[in-house]
Amino acid sequence: MAPTQTQKALVVSPTDTSRFEFVEREVPQPGPYDLLVEVKAVSVNPVDTKVRAKRPGKSLGWDASGVVVARGSEVKRFREGDEVFYAGDLTREGTNASLHVVDERIVGHKPRKLDHLHAASIPLTALTAWEGLYEQLRVEQGKTLLVIGAAGGVGSLVVQLAKRLTKMTVIGTASRDTTRDWVKKMGADHVVNHRENLPAQLSALGLKNVDAIFCCVGTDAHFETMAELIAPGGRIVSIVEPEQPLPMGKLFGKRASFSWELMFTKSMYKTPDMASQQAILDRVADLLDEGVLTSTLTVDAGVLEPAALAEAHRTVSSGKMVGKLAFRL
Numbered sequence: 516m517a518p519t520q521t522q523k524a525l526v527v528s529p530t531d532t533s534r535f536e537f538v539e540r541e542v543p544q545p546g547p548y549d550l551l552v553e554v555k556a557v558s559v560n561p562v563d564t565k566v567r568a569k570r571p572g573k574s575l576g577w578d579a580s581g582v583v584v585a586r587g588s589e590v591k592r593f594r595e596g597d598e599v600f601y602a603g604d605l606t607r608e609g610t611n612a613s614l615h616v617v618d619e620r621i622v623g624h625k626p627r628k629l630d631h632l633h634a635a636s637i638p639l640t641a642l643t644a645w646e647g648l649y650e651q652l653r654v655e656q657g658k659t660l661l662v663i664g665a666a667g668g669v670g671s672l673v674v675q676l677a678k679r680l681t682k683m684t685v686i687g688t689a690s691r692d693t694t695r696d697w698v699k700k701m702g703a704d705h706v707v708n709h710r711e712n713l714p715a716q717l718s719a720l721g722l723k724n725v726d727a728i729f730c731c732v733g734t735d736a737h738f739e740t741m742a743e744l745i746a747p748g749g750r751i752v753s754i755v756e757p758e759q760p761l762p763m764g765k766l767f768g769k770r771a772s773f774s775w776e777l778m779f780t781k782s783m784y785k786t787p788d789m790a791s792q793q794a795i796l797d798r799v800a801d802l803l804d805e806g807v808l809t810s811t812l813t814v815d816a817g818v819l820e821p822a823a824l825a826e827a828h829r830t831v832s833s834g835k836m837v838g839k840l841a842f843r844l
């Protein structure tokens with residue numbers, strides 16, 4: 516049984532959605548498949564900043580790392596006391612609260628060698644990178660991959676997985692010295708600048724085409740370039756909703772495919788493969804513990820409180836993040 520006392524949650528102010536405030540709330544009761552988690556750390560993702568204005572009075576935050584304190588009657592894989600990490604469900608309350616309920620099918624065991632702060636920075640970006648690479652692009656060893664926006668939270672893990680796990684040739688894009696250095700550190704073979712001519716830069720590397728493209732930023736802006744660079748029969752995945760209809764016909768001649776990746780789809784629609792996220796997170800935790808993957812945390816934002824969270828939203832929405840930012844509770 517879950518404890519019945521109240522808990523502290525950090526919510527979007529009901530009167531000014533650029534601000535946050537603490538509220539006392541009833542502890543949520545876990546449903547049959549749910550875990551009640553004592554949240555120890557959370558990270559901030561661009562999605563938090565995108566949905567904030569639509570959620571007055573609600574908690575944001577989807578990434579979390581914490582400890583299971585209660586569980587529903589049907590929960591099979593976790594017990595009280597287990598350390599877990601997860602990216603939550605966009606249709607439920609966020610993780611910016613001391614206690615949070617989450618469906619066990621989208622939860623993984625926290626990496627043993629990472630503390631909660633570092634663990635909390637991983638799940639949402641890792642699920643996006645993994646599903647984009649292995650479920651949508653279906654990448655293979657030895658092939659070439661272009662990662663657009665490679666220094667961001669998602670790009671950092673796309674580069675690591677593609678290079679260190681799948682042994683691809685990885686070209687990442689970055690436009691500043693800091694981001695260029697970071698993308699190299701993540702393991703990219705080459706770094707090119709997304710603010711300059713990409714085909715010319717790839718050509719200088721001896722590459723006319725690439726087998727796969729993972730677009731982390733700016734689907735509209737980069738679409739025509741992606742169509743030019745993709746190899747015949749190649750695959751493109753994007754994780755950013757377009758602002759305009761895309762000129763899909765440009766992919767016809769090469770019979771190249773384009774797909775979307777949204778890591779919330781499985782939990783939002785309760786798809787039959789929803790529990791694959793549990794398996795992905797457990798695998799990612801093992802890869803982190805084995806040192807194949809490394810933490811992408813760059814900003815320890817301290818203890819979660821209203822002013823610091825508002826500042827973190829400004830940082831994340833600047834479009835200049837390198838890796839990830841996380842808070843402890």
Ligand SMILES: NC(=O)c1ccc[n+]([C@@H]2O[C@H](COP(=O)([O-])OP(=O)(O)OC[C@H]3O[C@@H](n4cnc5c(N)ncnc54)[C@H](OP(=O)(O)O)[C@@H]3O)[C@@H](O)[C@H]2O)c1
Nearest residue numbers: 561664666667668669689690691694732754776777778836
């Ligand atoms: N579909 C999903 O499941 C999913 C999951 C996670 C995130 N997302 C979305 O994916 C996007 C990226 O997320 P993130 O967490 O990786 O973001 P992020 O950490 O904020 O990305 C920041 C990076 O974007 C690069 N960038 C900025 N403008 C760019 C441009 N015009 N072209 C290419 N790169 C550019 C910057 O590199 P420079 O400073 O070097 O320019 C910076 O390093 C966000 O829109 C987010 O909402 C979607």
